[in-house]
Amino acid sequence: MHKFTMIILIGALCGIACRLYLLRTDYRQYPTYPHGVVIHIALGVIASGLGAMLVATLLKKDYTAVTFLALAAQQFRDVRNMERQMLTNVDALELVPRGATYIEGIAMAFEGRNYLVIGTAFFAALATHLFSFVGGVVVGLICIWLSHWLMAGKTLETMVNIREGSVHFQGPNLFVDNVLIYNTGLKDSQERILKNGLGFILEPKNANGTVSLGNLGQRQAILHDVSTILGVYRDSGEPSLVPLSKRDLNTGRLALFLLPMDKDPEKAQQIIKRVPVLENSYRKPLKAEVRPDRQL
Template sequence: MKENIISTDHLIIIVTATIVGTMARALTIKEDFRQYPTYPNGYLIHLVTGFVAASLGAVAIPALMTKNFVAVTFLALAIQQFRDVRKAEKESLKDLENTESAYRGDAYIDGIAKTFEARNYFALIVSFTTALTIQLVDSKFISINVMSGTITGLIVLYVIKRFSKGKVLGDIADVKEGKIEVRESELFVDGIFVSNLLGTENAANMFQKEGLAVVIIPREEHFRIALDHYGQRQAALFEATRAVGVKRYHFTRKEYEKGKIVITLVPIIKDVNKLIEAVKKTPVLESVKKSHSVMDTNLFGRE
C-alpha cells in the first residue's frame, strides 16, 4: 500500500505548480474585465476551470517520474474540457445578445470565447513548467525548489501573454470626437451622412443637445480592411454603448472615400473622453486580422 502513497517531494511539486498555475489564470481574468457578462459568477467559473487546468499540468511530471502513464492521459481530457469552456462561453454570450444595448456580434463573441479557452492553456502551461523546473532543480532545500519553479512559471506567463496579446483599435487607427449636425431628419457627423431616422423634432433636439460622436480614422490604407469589417464595427459600437450607456439611438456608419468609421449615440453618461477610450481599447478581432508584411502581391509572379 505504501507504494501508492504520494511522496512529499511530489506533493510539493503538485501543490506549488497548481497554485502558480491558478494564480496565472487569476491574473489573466483581470485583463478581460470589459468582456465579462457577469462579474461574480464569471470569475468563479473561470477560476475553477483554471484551477482544474493547473492541476492537470501539475500532476504530469510526478506521473511521468512514477511511470504512471495512465495519469498523463488525463492531459488529453483537458483539450476537450477547454473546448467545452469555449462552447459554454459562446452560448452564454449569445443568450445575452437580446439584452444588450447593442449586439456584440458573432465575430466578437467567437473571439471572446477563444480567448477564454486559451487562458486555460496558460494555466496548464505555467503549472507544467513550474513542476518541471522544481523537478530539474531538485535541490535539498525545498524553498529553493519552490522559488525556482514559481519564478520560472511567472516568466513563462509573461512570455505567453506577450506572445498572445492582440492589437486594439487604438493601435491601427486614430479616434477623435466628431461634430454632430442635424439637417431636418438627417444626421451627419463631420459631414458624413449617418442616418435619416431622426424624423421627429424631439429626436433631432436630443441628438443636438446630448449626442456624442467619435470618428475612427485608419492610420494606413491597409488598416481599412479590418475597420471595414462589419463584425469589427459592431464590436466597437458595443464597447461604446457599454462604456457610456445608451439613453436613445446608436448608429455606426462607414465613409467609403477615406475609410472613416463613425460611431454616434445619445449616451446616459455624457463623457466623450470615456467614449473615445472605450473605442480605442476595442480588440482587433482575430477573424479580421491580416499580416500586411506577408501579403506580397508579386508572390505568384516570381519565377
C-alpha cells in the same frame, strides 16, 4: 516530503495563481460575480493540476497518463461552447449588443487561458524538479508574466487615429462630418440627437486598419464598449435612437454616431482607443505577397 509532492504542489499553485491573475471582472461585468468567477476558478484548478501532474507522470515513465490531456482539451472546448451560447442568449437583451465576433473572441480567450494555466503549471513543476522549489516559483512567475503578455492583445489606438466629428443634419439626413449616418425626419428625434449625440472619425493608419474597420463585428464592439461604460440614451422600441457606424467609401474612414448618457467626448475617445482589436476581424493585407508575375 515526497519529491513528487513538492513538484505537484509548486506547479499547481503557480497554475492557480496564473488563472487568478488572468481572471478579472471588468466593465463588461464578465465573468459574472460570483457564479461565473467560481466556475472559471474551478476550471483553473483542474487545469493547473493537470499541468503539474503531467511532470510527475513523465518522471515515473507513465506515458499513458498523457492521454488525459486530450480529455482536458475536449473539456476546455466545451467551456468555449458554453461561453459562446450563454453570451449569445444574453446579447439579445442588450440595448447595444456585443455582436457575434466579440462573443467569439471572449469565448476563445477563456479557452486559451486554460491552456496557459496548464503550461504555467507544467514548466513550474519541471523547474522545481530540475532546480528547487525556489526555481519553480521563479519560472512560474515568468510564465505568469508571459501569459499576461500573450493575452493582452492589440487595441484600436495602434491602428487608427481618432478625432471628434461634427454631428449635424442636412434636412432629414444625419451626418458626422461629411459621412451620412441615416435618415430621420422626426423633429423630436433630431432635437434629442443634437442634444445628446457624439460623433467621432476613425482614420486608419494603414491598409491593415482599413480592412479591420470594415469588419462589422469590430465596429459593433466599439459601439458596445462605449455604450456599456458611458450608458446609452435610448430604450427599447426607439429605432431612431440607435448608435451606428458608417464608412466613408472613398477614404476608408469610419464615422461613429454615439448617444451616451454621460456626454463626455474625452472619455468616449479614451474608451474607443482601448477597444480590443478582435482576432476574427484583424487582417494583414500588408503582409500579402502580391506579385504581378504570379498566376492564380
